[in-house]
Structure formats: C-alpha cells, structure tokens
Amino acid sequence: MQFPLSSSKPGIPGAVKKRAPLAWVGQSFLIILAIIVVAILGTNLVKDPSLFAQYFISGLQLGFVYAMIALGYTMVYGIVKLINFAHGDVFMVGAFVSYYCVARFQLHMWPLNVFPSMSVGLATILGSVSVILISMIVCVVLAVTIEKVAYKPLRDAPRIAALITAIGVSFFLEYFGALSFVYTPRFIPYERPFPVTAWYIQDGIHKVVAGVTPPAGAITFSNIFLIIVVASIIVQIVLQYLVRRTKMGIAMRATSFDKAAARLMGINVDSVISFTFAIGAAFAGLGGVLYAIAYSSIWAQLGILPGLKAFIAAVLGGIGSIPGALVGALIMGQAEAMTMGFISTPMRDAVAFTILILVLLVRPTGIFGEPEQEKA
Amino acid sequence: MRKLRIFSVLILAVMILAACAPAGGSDAGDDAGSASAGEIKVGVLVPLSGQVSTFGVSTRDGILLAVNQWNEKGGINGMKIVPIVEDGQCTPDPAVNAANKVIDQDGVHYILGEVCSKAVIPVSEIASAKGVLMITPTGTADVITLNADGTAKPYVYRACFNDSFQGAVGAAFAFDNLGAKKAFLMTDQANDYVKGLSETFKATWLEKGGEVVGEASYTSKDTDFSAIIAQIKDANPDVVYLPDYYNIVNLVMKQAKEAGLNIPFVGGDGWDSSDLDLAAADGGYFTNHYSPDIQSPEVTKFLADYGAAYKDDTGNPKVPDALAALGYDAANMLFTAIQTAGVDDVDKVAEALDNIELVAVSGTITIDEFHNPVKDLTILAVKDGKVNFETVVKP
Incomplete structure (x- = not known):
C-alpha cells in the first residue's frame, strides 16, 4: 500500500532545477561518509567473516523487532497524519x-x-x-x-x-x-x-x-x-x-x-x-x-529508544509506506548492530539519529516515499 | 463539552488519589519546620523506584532497623530519632530535590544516603554547602568524600570502602586466586561507580603483569549485548570484569550463557541483590562489604534482628544483603557519634565520627583522614544457585 504523503514536504520539488551554489559540499561529505562506512564494513568482513555474520544476525533480530513497531507509526501517520509518539x-x-x-x-x-x-x-x-x-x-x-x-x-x-x-x-x-x-x-x-x-x-x-x-x-x-x-x-x-x-x-x-x-x-x-x-x-x-x-x-522506559528507532525506520523507508517500514527497520537494525560491533556500543544511538538527520536532509520522503502529489 | 468536563473531573480525582497513595513512611513530614527539642530528625535518601529500587528497599530497611533499636533503648541521650524517608531514585536530579526537601523543609541536620555514587556526589555538595552531616551507606566513588583539591569534605562520610580499594582487590583476586592472565573489561562510561572500579582494576591488573585483551563500553539503557559478547568470544580472555549493578549483570551474563560463553565474570558490590539472577551469574565472583555466612557475633545478631523485623513474600525471615548491613552500620555510626558528642551539633558529631571505633556488622570500623572507613573486604562466589562466602581480604 502506498499512502499519499504529507502536505508539508520541504524537499526538492521538480528535482533538477537549479543547484544550490554550495551543494557540492554536502554531496562530497556524503560521498566521503559512504566511503568510510563501506571501508569499515569491508575490511571487517574480510578480517573476520564469522564475527561479521554474528553481528549481522544481531542486526536482523533488532531490525525485525523494529519492523513490527514501525508499522504502527507508518499506518497511523498514513491515515491521520499524526506521529503517535x-x-x-x-x-x-x-x-x-x-x-x-x-x-x-x-x-x-x-x-x-x-x-x-x-x-x-x-x-x-x-x-x-x-x-x-x-x-x-x-x-x-x-x-x-x-x-x-x-x-x-x-x-x-x-x-x-x-x-x-x-x-x-x-x-x-x-x-x-x-x-x-x-x-x-x-x-x-x-x-x-x-x-x-x-x-x-x-x-x-x-x-x-x-x-x-x-x-x-x-x-x-x-x-x-x-x-x-x-x-x-x-x-x-x-x-x-x-x-x-x-x-x-x-x-x-x-x-x-x-x-x-x-x-x-x-x-x-x-x-x-x-x-x-x-x-x-x-x-x-x-x-x-x-x-x-x-x-x-x-522497565518502564523500555519503549522509548526502540520506539524512536522504529520511527526513524519508518521515516527512512518513507513514512506512510508499509514495505518501506520493513526495509527501513532492517537497515536500522544492521546500522545499529554494525556500530555496536565495529565502533562502540554507546555510539549506536548517535548513529541511529544521524541516519534520521541524513534522511531528512537528503531524501525527506524516504526510500519508498513518492514526491508530493498535488491535491486537487 | 459536558463529557469533557466529567472526564476532567475524573482525571483530577485520579491525580488526587495518586498524590495520596505514597504517603506511607513520611508521616514525620507533618510537623515540618523547626526541630523540637526531644527529637533528632534524620533524612533517609534511598531509591524506592526505578531500575535499582531493591538497593533502596534494603538500605532503608537496614537504617530503620537501627532507628527502631535505638528508639526502643530510649533514643540518643533521651532524644527520639525521627527518620524522614525520601525517594532519591539513584539519579542526581531527584536525589538533589529530596536532599533540599529534607534540609530546607524538614530541617534535618543529618542525612543517611543516597545509595548510588552518581546521586551521592551532588547530594554531598549540598550537604557540605549547607552544613549538614551525611553518611552514605553505599556510595563507593572516591570523589564523594573529597574536595577537588584532594582534602576531605568536612561533613561527608561513608560506611563502605571506596572504589579504588574494591577494584584493586578484584584485580588481585582474579590474578592471584583465579590465576587469570588475560582480562576483558566492560564499562558503562556514564556511570561513575563502574568507571571507578574499572579504572582501578585495570591499573592493578597491569601492575601485576596481567594483559588486557579487550575493552568494551555500553550504556545503562542497553539491552542487547550480543555484539560485546561476540567480541569477548573473539578475544578469549581468562576473566571478564563487569563491575556494574545487578540489572546489567543479569542481562549480560544471561546473554553470555545463552551464547555458550564459559568464562568467569568478576564484579563489585553492585552485584549484591536479591534480584541477582543466580542461574545466569553462576560461576561469577564479586567483591562485597559483608556476607551473611561470616561467623561473627555481630553478623549473627544482625541476621536474627533483621529476620525478625522483615519477612519475604512467603513469610520467611528475610536475609539481609550488604546494602541492608551497610544501612544498619551507617545508621549506627551516626547515632553512636551523636551519643558520644552528647549534643545535636554537627561539628561535634563530625569530630566524634572522626575518632569512632565501632564493632559493626561489616567489620570493625575506624575512619581514615579522607572519611573512608577502614575495614575488611569480602569476596563472594555465585555457584549452583547460591551466593557463597569465598574469602576475606584485610585492608
């Protein structure tokens, strides 16, 4: 299902119109970031494949849990445009x-x-x-x-x-x-x-x-x-x-x-x-x-962080999109598990919220989100 | 609209009910303000809600047992002890609020508490600033009793040994008694207590010629330790040092057991709780202030009194943990010092406390120049669903 998106989308209407003058700064930053991520994952995969696989399994487990929560965010948002915190x-x-x-x-x-x-x-x-x-x-x-x-x-x-x-x-x-x-x-x-x-x-x-x-x-x-x-x-x-x-x-x-x-x-x-x-x-x-x-x-505050991460997953996948929630959640799970494994455990939340910021900057509609349809 | 009005009345009613509910134990708050002549008010700050509330319940029970015993004997020099129990939640903000409340509103001159180092530290600042004498039963961080320049804070004492001693003894025990050579350290970087123990463990460990094969950090909100466990498996140490509270220990060791890890864990007094998962923690060791298995007249008497006063869910006498013992000792230190001083005067009581020699449940206590007690340290082993007394280390 593809719910139509919110009316307040600050994104890039009409895609390639006129580039902002300093857009290359952001773009090269993103490219460098991507290279670093690939390098870290690649070297560790080569160095110790079984450890990598172990983290991957932890990431899948987290990701599928987030997927179950993210559905609720995405469906409620799709219907009433409310982020149900x-x-x-x-x-x-x-x-x-x-x-x-x-x-x-x-x-x-x-x-x-x-x-x-x-x-x-x-x-x-x-x-x-x-x-x-x-x-x-x-x-x-x-x-x-x-x-x-x-x-x-x-x-x-x-x-x-x-x-x-x-x-x-x-x-x-x-x-x-x-x-x-x-x-x-x-x-x-x-x-x-x-x-x-x-x-x-x-x-x-x-x-x-x-x-x-x-x-x-x-x-x-x-x-x-x-x-x-x-x-x-x-x-x-x-x-x-x-x-x-x-x-x-x-x-x-x-x-x-x-x-x-x-x-x-x-x-x-x-x-x-x-x-x-x-x-x-x-x-x-x-x-x-x-x-x-x-x-x-x-404990009573158990839901805060998984809830927020599932919310990020829903945004990453494209809020309002049901397959997007699953894909976003799986990516979030992997991001978290790999951070825990190869950087350090306390960094996991920082990385999760960095992903939110990046998504909002680069593609606010998320992976499966469609650009705004004009309402008649 | 009408519906909404009924609804808001209902909500108000619920709120009023909720406000009335936790009234137990703080009846003393009624006659707030001036301390009347025949009584000594003592603020008791312990965590009664939140993640480590068993710490607070045990400590409070230990303190109240001492209070009742003194009051039954006729109080301190004829003055009745009035405890004012507040929930400090083991968290800086609520603990500070509770401290301000008992000092400003109830007018106490003495505080017993808080329990966790990170909450004790800000409370100790307030106590020194406002000239209130405090004894923390269980705050082990070195900085609690120290000013920034390394001198002792005038009115801040503790009833437990500090982190430096505990971490060092943990390392010595793992190296000498367990024969371990490679250690893996797990540290919550946001927790002063864990960090303190971990740092002194590492220093002693390296000094003894041990090797640190890995270090991992986590936060107290983490539930998924699979990545760290995979790292431990990869590093293959002889011992893992995990000086955290029982809630984290339960999680980490359970997940480690499920991953098939068979490496002994060593920890500190944060493991000591009735909610420690004994099946998960099997094979672990921890340094502690006291064990109910120690044979001494003080321990025997304390066990009997505590068991008579408090029952567990099934009606059997409760066995006090170290927090209860330390709460009891801290209260006795304070009351003995007040009795020696003879007056309700903070400076005189502090002087009496400096020279105290008290035969207490957790050993014979004297106070050193940094306001730390000098006494024995106990090492306990978790084995076959029981916590067993392993050995005693003299200071």
Whole structure:
C-alpha cells in the first residue's frame, strides 16, 4: 500500500532545477561518509567473516523487532497524519503484560494445568501463544482507548496539538509504569514463557550446551531469533492481505487518501481510524513480548529508544509506506548492530539519529516515499 | 463539552488519589519546620523506584532497623530519632530535590544516603554547602568524600570502602586466586561507580603483569549485548570484569550463557541483590562489604534482628544483603557519634565520627583522614544457585 504523503514536504520539488551554489559540499561529505562506512564494513568482513555474520544476525533480530513497531507509526501517520509518539510505550505495555502473565499468574502453564496429559512441547507453544495474544489484546484496548480519549477530540485541531498530546500520553504511560505498584523491585529477571535455546553453525548446526564455549569462529543464533523473524514476516503478510484484499483495507486506503471524500462515500472514518490504531498496537504488543523475551529485561522506559528507532525506520523507508517500514527497520537494525560491533556500543544511538538527520536532509520522503502529489 | 468536563473531573480525582497513595513512611513530614527539642530528625535518601529500587528497599530497611533499636533503648541521650524517608531514585536530579526537601523543609541536620555514587556526589555538595552531616551507606566513588583539591569534605562520610580499594582487590583476586592472565573489561562510561572500579582494576591488573585483551563500553539503557559478547568470544580472555549493578549483570551474563560463553565474570558490590539472577551469574565472583555466612557475633545478631523485623513474600525471615548491613552500620555510626558528642551539633558529631571505633556488622570500623572507613573486604562466589562466602581480604 502506498499512502499519499504529507502536505508539508520541504524537499526538492521538480528535482533538477537549479543547484544550490554550495551543494557540492554536502554531496562530497556524503560521498566521503559512504566511503568510510563501506571501508569499515569491508575490511571487517574480510578480517573476520564469522564475527561479521554474528553481528549481522544481531542486526536482523533488532531490525525485525523494529519492523513490527514501525508499522504502527507508518499506518497511523498514513491515515491521520499524526506521529503517535505513545506507540513506543504501547510496545512497553506489551512487554509488561507478558511479564505479569508469566511471572505473576503463571498463565503460560495453563495448558498443562488443564490437560495434564498434553505433551510438554505443545503445551509450551500453546501457553506462549496465549500469553502473546493476551498482551496483544491489552495493547489493542489501550491504543483504542488512547485514540478515543486523547486524539479524537483533537481531530480538527492543528496537527501540532495532537503531536504534543501524543508526547503527553507517552510520558503518562512511562511514568505510570514507573509507579511502585506497577514496577515493583522484584521485576528482574524477566521470566520467559519458554526457554531460549541456541545453536551454532560450524560444519553443520549444533546445539549450544551450557558451560561449553562454542569453537572459535562459530556463529550462534537462538530460537527467539527465528521466532522474531518468522513473526515479523507473518505480520507483514497479514498486513498486506488486510490492506489489499479486505473491505476494511479499502476503507483504510480511501480514508488515507481523502478523509472527507471517504466519509461522503459512506465509510465510517472514525472506526477506520480506531481500527488502524488497533492493528498497529497489536503488532507493537507482539514486538514488545518478543523483545522482552529476547533481551529478558523490562522497565518502564523500555519503549522509548526502540520506539524512536522504529520511527526513524519508518521515516527512512518513507513514512506512510508499509514495505518501506520493513526495509527501513532492517537497515536500522544492521546500522545499529554494525556500530555496536565495529565502533562502540554507546555510539549506536548517535548513529541511529544521524541516519534520521541524513534522511531528512537528503531524501525527506524516504526510500519508498513518492514526491508530493498535488491535491486537487 | 459536558463529557469533557466529567472526564476532567475524573482525571483530577485520579491525580488526587495518586498524590495520596505514597504517603506511607513520611508521616514525620507533618510537623515540618523547626526541630523540637526531644527529637533528632534524620533524612533517609534511598531509591524506592526505578531500575535499582531493591538497593533502596534494603538500605532503608537496614537504617530503620537501627532507628527502631535505638528508639526502643530510649533514643540518643533521651532524644527520639525521627527518620524522614525520601525517594532519591539513584539519579542526581531527584536525589538533589529530596536532599533540599529534607534540609530546607524538614530541617534535618543529618542525612543517611543516597545509595548510588552518581546521586551521592551532588547530594554531598549540598550537604557540605549547607552544613549538614551525611553518611552514605553505599556510595563507593572516591570523589564523594573529597574536595577537588584532594582534602576531605568536612561533613561527608561513608560506611563502605571506596572504589579504588574494591577494584584493586578484584584485580588481585582474579590474578592471584583465579590465576587469570588475560582480562576483558566492560564499562558503562556514564556511570561513575563502574568507571571507578574499572579504572582501578585495570591499573592493578597491569601492575601485576596481567594483559588486557579487550575493552568494551555500553550504556545503562542497553539491552542487547550480543555484539560485546561476540567480541569477548573473539578475544578469549581468562576473566571478564563487569563491575556494574545487578540489572546489567543479569542481562549480560544471561546473554553470555545463552551464547555458550564459559568464562568467569568478576564484579563489585553492585552485584549484591536479591534480584541477582543466580542461574545466569553462576560461576561469577564479586567483591562485597559483608556476607551473611561470616561467623561473627555481630553478623549473627544482625541476621536474627533483621529476620525478625522483615519477612519475604512467603513469610520467611528475610536475609539481609550488604546494602541492608551497610544501612544498619551507617545508621549506627551516626547515632553512636551523636551519643558520644552528647549534643545535636554537627561539628561535634563530625569530630566524634572522626575518632569512632565501632564493632559493626561489616567489620570493625575506624575512619581514615579522607572519611573512608577502614575495614575488611569480602569476596563472594555465585555457584549452583547460591551466593557463597569465598574469602576475606584485610585492608
């Protein structure tokens, strides 16, 4: 799906008109930057390919998580032209709900408690899936409530008002999560609904045994990595189907194209908008649970940085574009993993935000974004 | 419009409720202002929310246990101790606000806290400026008790040993006892505590003839340590020094275990928490102030008193960690000094503190010229789901 873009695009209308006099400074800067990046990656790839592959896998894992969050940003922006900064915190809520389900209420154990004869593997899958579904549902309810309470009254207000409200909602969720009855001292370690197993690749695939260091040059990956990749791809496919093949998808596209006209055609714009928030929140909730399982840690400000990076991913891919969100997220994941590996870990956020600045300077519409169409 | 009005009334109601909720423990704030004659107010600044709130809960419990014991004996020279507990969040800004609140509003002359070095440092500036005597139970950064010119701040003391000592002992232990020759250092560059330990570890390590095969930095907000773990695997050290708090230790060691890394980690007292993931930290060692396994009459008595006062989730007596022990010791240092001084006078109490010799839970404490306590250091090992006492190092 390609949502039409925002009306305020400062970019380069009509491309090659007249070059700004000092444009070559910026261009040569970019070329030098690109050469440096390629040189760093190239030399390290040659020097130690297995280490490079290891970072690449970390980057894929991060990227696919960001993809799940970025979809929510991009869809909401496509429909209501609102950058929903509370989206990262919905992601955090997803992680918290799964924590409560598992650590407090032992919900991941229900299949074994109800059907003691069930095989452990099937019970674990069923239990984990139900934990994930509960988290997604809570996120959906939360996002729809936020939309109804905080954004809907401001639908006709200037966009900056809605944006500030979004930031307010985001802070509310973060600091509500930090209250002592939500975020008790006994929150760490995050208890996983299923155990994480790792394998390493060297002359075939072997299981990692606790206490035995894999041989040098082996590339390790875990089951949670595979789950994140598969889940993220399924989410993409489901969304593509939803947007292209269903009535609701048509309504979404129509609303994003022209809200007033869509309303005249008998589309219930309010419910379409709520539906968009709900879908985005469901994916963010899924991402939140998988993120918490992968890195086994939760805290109330968990959502800020992944949320912002997913936002950058959405801008990089072209905000409003669904494939763009995936591509942007994968690039962000790699950028972060390679920075962590070859420069230093604290630099990762700096690099992420540098990418945002560069995208806004060079191609504000993003990779998949189309130049502004004039509205009649 | 009407809906909106109802809604805003609701929001107001929620806000008022929220404001009432955390009232527990700060009843003393009611009679704010002048300190009446028969009582001594003590500000207790600890993190009760945020990422390291177990530190705050333990420290507070240790301090309040000492307060209750003194009050049961009739107070200090007949004066009742009134603790005023504030949440400093282990973060500079909230800690400074809490310090200003207890000093200006409640009129305390004595502060016990904060817990984390990065919050203690700004609080210590305020305390020296306003002439309030403070003892940090657990702030280990060297600069806490020192002015820029290397002299001791007049009213700032601590109940724990400082980073230089801890990092050096960690290095000596890894080199001599573990027989390691190659070390890998992990440092949070934004955390004074971690940086302090890491720097002194490195200095001692190189001095002893060890080799540093790699260094990596990260931030406290990181959750993904896969890149650093890949670097460690590549460098293949004998020991990894990770002197951070338990939340980071849990994450790093869990991810290292899952990647199959089998290299011992060594850390500092930040590991000491009931929330340390013992399965993940298995095989690790850390330097600490105290262990409940030490056989001494003070430890035995403290264990019994603490267990009688505090129960865990299942109703069993709680076992105090080092933070509880240090909170208890810090409070006892302060109260003993006030008793020796005989008056509620900050200068006299500071003088008494300089000459104190207290048989405390974490060893016999005397104070050196830089306001650091001179006492034993304990090394603990995490093994098979338990934290075991390994050895004691004399100062």
